[in-house]
Amino acid sequence: MKLKQLSLFLENRPGQLRAPLEALGQAHIDLLTMTLADTAQFGILRFIVADPERARQVLEDAGMVASVTEVVPIQVDNQPGGLAAVLTSIDDAGLGVEYMYDFGAASRGGKAAIVFRFEDPDAAVSALEKAGVRILSSEELLK
Amino acid sequence: MSAWNDPPGGFHPVSAPDYLPREQLRAVQLQRLQSVVARAYDHVPLFRSRMDERGLTPASIESLGDIARLSFTVKTDLRDTYPFGLFASPMEEIVRLHASSGTTGKPIVVAYTQADLDVWSEVMVRSFAACGLHRGDVLQNAYGYGLFTGGLGAHYGGEALGATVIPMSGGNTERQLMVMQDFGVTAICCTPSYFLHLVESAKDMKIDFSRLRVGVFGAEPWSEAMRDRIQADSGIRAHDIYGLSEIIGPGVGVECAAQHGVHIFEDHFYPEIIDPESGAVLPDGDEGELVLTTLSKQAMPMIRYRTRDVTSIMAEPCECGRTIRRITRISRRSDDMFIIRGVNVFPSQVETALLRVEGTLPHYQIVLTRDKGLDQMEVKVEVTPEVFSDEIRKLEALQHRLESSIENILGLRVKVTLVAPRTLARSEGKARRVTDQRNV
Numbered sequence: 001m002k003l004k005q006l007s008l009f010l011e012n013r014p015g016q017l018r019a020p021l022e023a024l025g026q027a028h029i030d031l032l033t034m035t036l037a038d039t040a041q042f043g044i045l046r047f048i049v050a051d052p053e054r055a056r057q058v059l060e061d062a063g064m065v066a067s068v069t070e071v072v073p074i075q076v077d078n079q080p081g082g083l084a085a086v087l088t089s090i091d092d093a094g095l096g097v098e099y100m101y102d103f104g105a106a107s108r109g110g111k112a113a114i115v116f117r118f119e120d121p122d123a124a125v126s127a128l129e130k131a132g133v134r135i136l137s138s139e140e141l142l143k
Numbered sequence: 144m145s146a147w148n149d150p151p152g153g154f155h156p157v158s159a160p161d162y163l164p165r166e167q168l169r170a171v172q173l174q175r176l177q178s179v180v181a182r183a184y185d186h187v188p189l190f191r192s193r194m195d196e197r198g199l200t201p202a203s204i205e206s207l208g209d210i211a212r213l214s215f216t217v218k219t220d221l222r223d224t225y226p227f228g229l230f231a232s233p234m235e236e237i238v239r240l241h242a243s244s245g246t247t248g249k250p251i252v253v254a255y256t257q258a259d260l261d262v263w264s265e266v267m268v269r270s271f272a273a274c275g276l277h278r279g280d281v282l283q284n285a286y287g288y289g290l291f292t293g294g295l296g297a298h299y300g301g302e303a304l305g306a307t308v309i310p311m312s313g314g315n316t317e318r319q320l321m322v323m324q325d326f327g328v329t330a331i332c333c334t335p336s337y338f339l340h341l342v343e344s345a346k347d348m349k350i351d352f353s354r355l356r357v358g359v360f361g362a363e364p365w366s367e368a369m370r371d372r373i374q375a376d377s378g379i380r381a382h383d384i385y386g387l388s389e390i391i392g393p394g395v396g397v398e399c400a401a402q403h404g405v406h407i408f409e410d411h412f413y414p415e416i417i418d419p420e421s422g423a424v425l426p427d428g429d430e431g432e433l434v435l436t437t438l439s440k441q442a443m444p445m446i447r448y449r450t451r452d453v454t455s456i457m458a459e460p461c462e463c464g465r466t467i468r469r470i471t472r473i474s475r476r477s478d479d480m481f482i483i484r485g486v487n488v489f490p491s492q493v494e495t496a497l498l499r500v501e502g503t504l505p506h507y508q509i510v511l512t513r514d515k516g517l518d519q520m521e522v523k524v525e526v527t528p529e530v531f532s533d534e535i536r537k538l539e540a541l542q543h544r545l546e547s548s549i550e551n552i553l554g555l556r557v558k559v560t561l562v563a564p565r566t567l568a569r570s571e572g573k574a575r576r577v578t579d580q581r582n583v
Contacts, residue, residue, distance in 0.1 A: 011561075016563070037535055039535055039539065041542075065526075065563075067531050067532075117534075
């Protein structure tokens with residue numbers, strides 16, 4: 001199922017990453033997974049937490065603006081070629097991947113979890129389910 | 144055979160009005176003022192209606208003091224009458240148009256008859272002569288050629304002086320330096336910041352510019368400290384030249400050998416200092432906004448044009464012997480306009496550009512810096528929730544759209560930097576949109 005991810009705009013200068021993480025830490029919010037995209041001028045911190053609405057509020061109270069984006073967590077065989085197999089299904093469904101990253105905390109039993117961002121998440125979920133790709137539910141990810 | 148203005152140089156005949164006895168100068172000014180007011184009244188509907196509103200006719204100007212009865216002309220008057228609404232000559236008599244940026248993306252157009260161009264050349268000759276240039280000087284003109292008045296103004300003035308003019312235009316530092324060395328350049332016209340860059344590059348490239356003697360610098364504000372640095376680094380004499388397109392271009396005034404204040408060519412441009420709030424005329428010595436009236440312009444007379452430049456009139460005689468009065472170095476402006484690379488910019492133009500892209504005005508700040516002698520303008524734009532995208536390519540596309548939108552309006556390539564929301568300083572009341580770090 002789709003998952004809510006939070007994204008935060010960061011300027012490319014020292015201290016920019018620490019401020020949001022400190023705010024989240026003081027509110028006892030645990031980051032389940034995160035990735036940092038960077039360019040020469042700015043970065044985008046993307047992360048997943050159990051309660052995105054609360055995290056968004058905490059950040060807003062700290063003077064930061066986080067946006068919510070829907071991403072699709074997909075189960076992948078944790079072995080050589082596992083991700084390639086899923087990407088084949090994605091290609092066959094004609095879907096474009098905006099970005100993706102590993103959800104390490106949710107891998108278990110020879111299975112890994114990868115978070116994908118598609119242009120149209122709803123269309124991606126239905127196309128991939130048809131193709132037999134296993135999409136993880138938030139219960140599975142967060143347990 | 145020698146000529147009057149061979150080195151070491153003496154008195155240039157064209158410079159004679161610089162030394163007119165004050166009463167004679169005032170008589171010339173009054174005669175010309177009456178004539179230009181009549182011309183404006185007869186040929187320019189805007190001036191006529193403003194005088195009619197005040198119950199004035201050209202005959203109302205009986206003394207120089209009567210000028211204070213006339214309305215001011217402001218930059219928006221040029222915009223509102225774009226392109227030709229303030230012309231007082233038919234197009235058949237206009238031989239040149241120049242243009243500079245206005246407040247809304249429309250340029251301001253200025254016109255010259257042949258007689259106007261002759262006056263322009265004359266004041267440029269007088270400017271160069273006051274800087275110590277003469278026949279035999281090799282003048283590298285690095286002001287931009289084109290719609291900007293700097294390039295052609297200095298060009299024809301240099302030729303009329305009898306100097307050898309090299310029409311370099313701006314940019315291409317290596318080529319500038321090659322020419323400077325190989326052609327034995329003795330004088331240069333450009334912005335002071337660009338000259339500093341040339342000097343730095345010349346030292347790196349081991350260019351010999353020892354024949355260079357004089358720099359005539361303008362088109363941007365600069366300080367006494369910058370002059371000290373230029374003179375110490377390069378060994379030349381650096382002179383400030385003042386002008387604005389609305390009045391004529393460069394050559395409204397210049398510093399003489401004393402380098403203490405800018406002499407205004409008062410027989411062609413009548414200066415007043417006013418209180419920018421009340422509009423009242425201030426006495427000599429008081430600081431206020433410079434207002435100029437063109438006394439001899441035909442194609443486009445300007446009556447009491449508010450320059451927005453803040454200065455004061457130095458009435459005491461100058462040690463150089465000129466009787467035309469000086470103004471003190473212009474350090475700031477009475478509005479929020481700033482000048483970058485010779486282009487007039489209002490923060491409102493940047494706002495218009497930002498609005499065009501996203502429809503809502505984000506918080507922004509303009510930062511002016513100087514890098515390698517060139518003015519740089521950076522616009523910091525807060526990434527609001529409305530425009531924030533989680534995808535880098537969309538943010539980069541936003542940045543590029545903002546840059547092109549600003550370039551379309553200003554005609555200047557500027558750098559747009561996206562910054563985090565709520566990071567730009569908020570101020571009570573009027574926002575401080577511009578941070579000038581150019582240290583002039």
